[in-house]
Amino acid sequence: MKNGVQQFQVGDSIDAYVLIKQVKKGIASNGKPFLSLQLSDQTGEIDAKLWAISAEDEAVFRAGTIVHVQGDVQDFRGQRQLRIKSLRPATAMDHVRPEDFMPTAPRNKEDMLEEVHQYIFEMNNAKIQRLTRHLLKKHQQAFIMAPAATKNHHEYASGLIYHVVSMLHAAKSLAQLYPSLDTDLLYAGVILHDMAKVRELSGPMTTEYTLEGKLIGHIPLMVTEIDNAAKELSIEGEEVMVLQHMILSHHSKPEWGSPKPPLVKEAELLHLIDNIDARMNMLDRALERVEPGEFSERVFGLENRSFYHPSFTKSSADPT
Amino acid sequence: MKNGVQQFQVGDSIDAYVLIKQVKKGIASNGKPFLSLQLSDQTGEIDAKLWAISAEDEAVFRAGTIVHVQGDVQDFRGQRQLRIKSLRPATAMDHVRPEDFMPTAPRNKEDMLEEVHQYIFEMNNAKIQRLTRHLLKKHQQAFIMAPAATKNHHEYASGLIYHVVSMLHAAKSLAQLYPSLDTDLLYAGVILHDMAKVRELSGPMTTEYTLEGKLIGHIPLMVTEIDNAAKELSIEGEEVMVLQHMILSHHSKPEWGSPKPPLVKEAELLHLIDNIDARMNMLDRALERVEPGEFSERVFGLENRSFYHPSFTKSSADPT
């Protein structure tokens, strides 16, 4: 697949495999039902409408299905829309796999995992090192696949580990500027802070909150995970409690989900780095397709602001 | 001790054993240090000043010490103050015990414990019953001694179980009015909701927050306790998670310490009953000594309001 959904231009005729990411049913004023589809591959998404559907269409074209689509790209209120001419579900004969259509982090997940292990390897405090390694090992399979969120930032496959690795690098840089920081504690906090998202969220495809995600949430889940790990490893001492505090306080304010504010220096910095990385990720994506001299769309996770791309800065789209 | 501190009147000459509840050191304008003491027994508290102290006085008269005091009760800005004539620490010869000077719940703690067991006994859901019984048994010794808070409401020995028993009775009454409620879940929530205060607070004497109280807090501590109990008892199923949710959400709003709001009917009611019992406790104590036709002092825990005792209602001081 040389050209992806992101490259579709108004006027193009399309013949491609895509994933149905979302489906909503509507009823037109002529009384006939239709489907609003969001079609995607790893490069991006496009909207489409399937008019006058049958009950069978409704049963077949569900979120998570890969389809073969033919049609034309039109302009609708300034956005691209695909006018469908033919649509059928992919079969075994088509040799396509759902994971090839999932938006995914821009780096290889095994490489990133290797980097995380390297940070753990360099820790000096054995208790913190063992706890972190134990928990990473326990959740490793899900951890390298999970998104970091359902929306806003890093909401794609391997988004969680991509976010963690990026934060680890930022933590290392800042720890050189503020040398009183305990890097073992800081790195462990970074690695573990969102790890229970593997329990809070349903996984990289059509990500949703799980029942325990809704009723308990990733922060208390992780506090309990650390307690369990310490018991299994027979680790005692203040490290366990302070690590739990790092997790508990990393959203910084009660109204953002942290029952305790950061009361340890490394916990405060963990929150600040988390914030920077999430914001830089949202900003880069918001400005990706914005021409110099133009404003981006409003970004919900950034206080609904619309950002300006100055005419004189180098292109955001070409960060190399 | 026939007459307690509460009964001291301006003009009385006093000869009594009292507990030093709080001490603050000051320096007078003549350059000499003095101590501001808060003296108490089970009936109440009175302020006193010890002028021109020596270094030895400062070492001896500390919070938690029982002393023998002689002096006169004076009026100071509308409040009673004890003018100390002699003061010495009690010794083994005096046959006095600290616990006899602690403010304590108005009911016998063994009776209250028996009532809690009765509520557990009547539960139908075996998983909830076993979890609750296990956790009560584990913490029973501390649970029947602990205060419910460091200040505001039920902040005395056995205050926690007194609060729990009162809430159980309210829960039972309301469950009769709203029959769709699951009483097993509701009672278990009441019994466990503040149980980790035995870890959050230092105990009934000169109550303070512990380190894990400050860094983690009783809500996440209890969520982990329930997880541990379920593992020990090999209990699985939604009951465990929903009980954890009851604990997690019982402060109702993030800014009050609950990372999740109540999302189950019994969790919502648990919060409401907790609120009513705390407020009625604060109101009864605020109005205890207020004459009909007068206003109480301001009550911090009740939005700093000052409450009126109507002239026509029966005396708050005589609720029998």
Next chain:
Amino acid sequence: MKNGVQQFQVGDSIDAYVLIKQVKKGIASNGKPFLSLQLSDQTGEIDAKLWAISAEDEAVFRAGTIVHVQGDVQDFRGQRQLRIKSLRPATAMDHVRPEDFMPTAPRNKEDMLEEVHQYIFEMNNAKIQRLTRHLLKKHQQAFIMAPAATKNHHEYASGLIYHVVSMLHAAKSLAQLYPSLDTDLLYAGVILHDMAKVRELSGPMTTEYTLEGKLIGHIPLMVTEIDNAAKELSIEGEEVMVLQHMILSHHSKPEWGSPKPPLVKEAELLHLIDNIDARMNMLDRALERVEPGEFSERVFGLENRSFYHPSFTKSSADPT
């Protein structure tokens, strides 16, 4: 009418009398007007569309009209929708009455009124008793018919007295747990607190705010009503003012409509009981049709939360 609107299933063919509760006019993309109807009886509501209407249709099919309808029940975005095949307004020949189609409290209004009178009968304070009885007598006709609100909770015929009776029972139970309470004052507060809703709201059918409801509101209206009643009955004394205070403060906070917060113990409890009863009413209705293991729709009056029905609790739908 053996089976009501609530029992209509997708696939049923319907032939029934129903009340038009709401009407909205739309214009379809073919330029022709249509009506969106909400059809109801005492058991519930269903949506329907009437396409391509004439000016006469628009004049005839108004809110509050009873109609005879034939059609089929379809599924539309997960909700039932009635596809109308024929529709005509009911006439005298049909022998149907609007009040038979109004949602109504689940208890008989005369029985509830009798219970209120019983609470008044047992009062000891003659001034409070006479004021309460006088005001109940004055507004009795409207009081037993009125809804408690236009939406959110108890928003059906006789909802106000149903809410009051439920609160009286809760007040009685709690007064036994907190014996310092003055029950005369508390019961009078419960009975009168929302009584001026008979002036604030237009009545049980298609309930709206009246002009004095919008400009003055039920709280100041009731304060004036009590003043008038006291003058008519030549009652003087603090009871009058304290009762007015109970009404004035029962929303607890200025931003919820109370210019004074509760400054009397019984006023504080009145607010808390009002809150519990409203919340339990909303919760029971939100969870009525929610299967175990599922979440309810979002409930506006409960901070827009969606509630979970645990798989292990007894069915909410079967509270007997």
Next chain:
Amino acid sequence: MKNGVQQFQVGDSIDAYVLIKQVKKGIASNGKPFLSLQLSDQTGEIDAKLWAISAEDEAVFRAGTIVHVQGDVQDFRGQRQLRIKSLRPATAMDHVRPEDFMPTAPRNKEDMLEEVHQYIFEMNNAKIQRLTRHLLKKHQQAFIMAPAATKNHHEYASGLIYHVVSMLHAAKSLAQLYPSLDTDLLYAGVILHDMAKVRELSGPMTTEYTLEGKLIGHIPLMVTEIDNAAKELSIEGEEVMVLQHMILSHHSKPEWGSPKPPLVKEAELLHLIDNIDARMNMLDRALERVEPGEFSERVFGLENRSFYHPSFTKSSADPT
């Protein structure tokens, strides 16, 4: 009394009659009680300390007592303080009256009352005119003496009518700029908006909130007063309700004490004029003694701001 308290300079020897406005008792570190006195006359206030008092002193020197004082004016932390050399209560022989020592509005109260009557005289709407005249007549005695508040603005004898007259003039000016305004309604609103402060506050000397001031407040009290007046005068019609709404909404927001926001144009303007007049009054007094190029003390009623007196503007102290 040629020179008042306001004119006392550091270094002056004083021999004068003054009013004790406030008294607080303290206990010095030598164990002896003393009194902190606030001494005042119509021109201003000064602090003084009376050391080593007897029980008799405490009984005699109470708030509201006129005393004859001799002493020296000293500087204490940048503020004037009177060092008392002799102090005795005034007696009948001294021929002094408390009202001569009260801070009072800068205009004659009979003149101001005459102006209010003139505004009523010019009204065209007979219902509004009769209601306003009736209520003014009923409360006239207290109305011309009352302060407008206990603190912040117009908190002196006749402060209420001074505030009302000033607002009437502002209302008249603005009504010429915005001719769609109904001046009858606007003027009646101005005259009545704070009239129930004669019931809410205890009067011009040592002003405090009354019991009905605390439990009901001047806004609901006035709504009821208008209802009573309309009944006495047999006036019906929307004017009564709209006038009640003007009163009810004149604090504009629930959190400032208005259960309804202004929903009528004249009610909105009433609030805005009330605000302007209160703010100009506070500003003039805050800047009265501030030299050009200096900042005032912080003003609580103006969001705790400290205001600057530009070097180039004409002197605030000399507004003629």
Next chain:
Amino acid sequence: MKNGVQQFQVGDSIDAYVLIKQVKKGIASNGKPFLSLQLSDQTGEIDAKLWAISAEDEAVFRAGTIVHVQGDVQDFRGQRQLRIKSLRPATAMDHVRPEDFMPTAPRNKEDMLEEVHQYIFEMNNAKIQRLTRHLLKKHQQAFIMAPAATKNHHEYASGLIYHVVSMLHAAKSLAQLYPSLDTDLLYAGVILHDMAKVRELSGPMTTEYTLEGKLIGHIPLMVTEIDNAAKELSIEGEEVMVLQHMILSHHSKPEWGSPKPPLVKEAELLHLIDNIDARMNMLDRALERVEPGEFSERVFGLENRSFYHPSFTKSSADPT
């Protein structure tokens, strides 16, 4: 054009020139695009739909275009809608000018400018006078054309100067009531406070924020303008800084765009007068077409309130 858009009644057949104020493209359920047009002249606006458009239609019928339209006025959900029968862009042959279709202030802009100059002429402080005159002269052309805002109040051609003149009259009236005010400072503040809206907004037609309006805003822009003017005129002294402070603080609170609150008396009044004039303008327009006894639509700029037109007040529509 005897009758304007405002006078179009349901049932009328229309043949008129109008301005396209806004355009939005939609796609109907038959897949064909259409345009939603807002058509306007100086008297008001009306909505219209143009169905089944061609690509050429879309290119021609843009905001800012004057068109000749024929059609019928219909009722759609209680609002007038124009059913278009023919539509063509106006050409040079039609002899129509865009500015004749712009909503404009109700007074002649040259007259208003003359009044502003009169206020400047009467100033006594030469520095303030020269600064004000210089800045007015610099921006005069745009100043007399500019709207005061993009929406809410005075959002029409010459709205800015209309707002300023109205505020100058109010300032003059109030300065007579509060004589300590420095009128030079106050008038200069009124004239300059919003002057940089000529840079913040794009002009009277299809008003939008400019880039410097979005990134800097009219308040900091004007502070810099005053600095520049003082440099050009070689004016030094506190007047420059205090005038800058007047501009900086005229929104009163940081959350409304003022980094400093008013700290000078005239700055406080400037804010209050700005507020009154904006609110009276919004109220007059909201109530313009509201019949006695009816409520207005909700007004966004007035806390989303809906205002009542009392039955007894003179017609808002006839303020003469």
Next chain:
Amino acid sequence: MKNGVQQFQVGDSIDAYVLIKQVKKGIASNGKPFLSLQLSDQTGEIDAKLWAISAEDEAVFRAGTIVHVQGDVQDFRGQRQLRIKSLRPATAMDHVRPEDFMPTAPRNKEDMLEEVHQYIFEMNNAKIQRLTRHLLKKHQQAFIMAPAATKNHHEYASGLIYHVVSMLHAAKSLAQLYPSLDTDLLYAGVILHDMAKVRELSGPMTTEYTLEGKLIGHIPLMVTEIDNAAKELSIEGEEVMVLQHMILSHHSKPEWGSPKPPLVKEAELLHLIDNIDARMNMLDRALERVEPGEFSERVFGLENRSFYHPSFTKSSADPT
């Protein structure tokens, strides 16, 4: 001066030169005035009292005076206090200079200035480079001496440039992680963001807000400075406005003093880096003297939190 104020221990006899940083006058209960002094040198501060002062003492011992003091260090409520035995102002004979007693940044100011110039030297955008260099040159003298604030963080001599250099290093590190950033814009924003503090604050000794600091503030002052610089250098183009926006928005929210939120990526990061550096500075100082296992005092600038020093982390006091 081998041992500074910071090293004084309870029990030491002191003979040293110190700076009087603050003075407050009090009056003791014996009626005699005294001075509360805060004595400091570059290492820290200590409180002292000078009893029974003469008028001459008050005139001589003012803030900013260097004195020679002899006395003993005592413990007062857990804090060190100096008991003065002799005190005299330093004279020319003493060869001491005020700047030797000022708390100062831990790095040499010339070195830091050199680093700032290096960052400017490496810029690629000539407009940004020239503007930044011009403004640095203009304010260089004050810039390298100024504190960054009056309290909370970097509130010592050369605190501003220390803060800027630290932020430049952080900016450089983060720009490597997020390569789409324009470093010219980011570095210029860092260098200029607080430069107008040289006008807002009075300087490194006894730092106070200037008049233009109070009425305008450093943010609008700097926006104007950039405008002036661009005019002087004849620089036009978007760079000027975007740099002004960087300054204007660097407090991020209106309620923190920024009339515009960051709308450019580099502006967002500027705010985040400013926040991190201020917080790390406050944290390091709060924890400086806190033993492992102890909590710090509350830190006003960090939401009044008290921070924990874990027992297992390396000593904060020894960050080398």
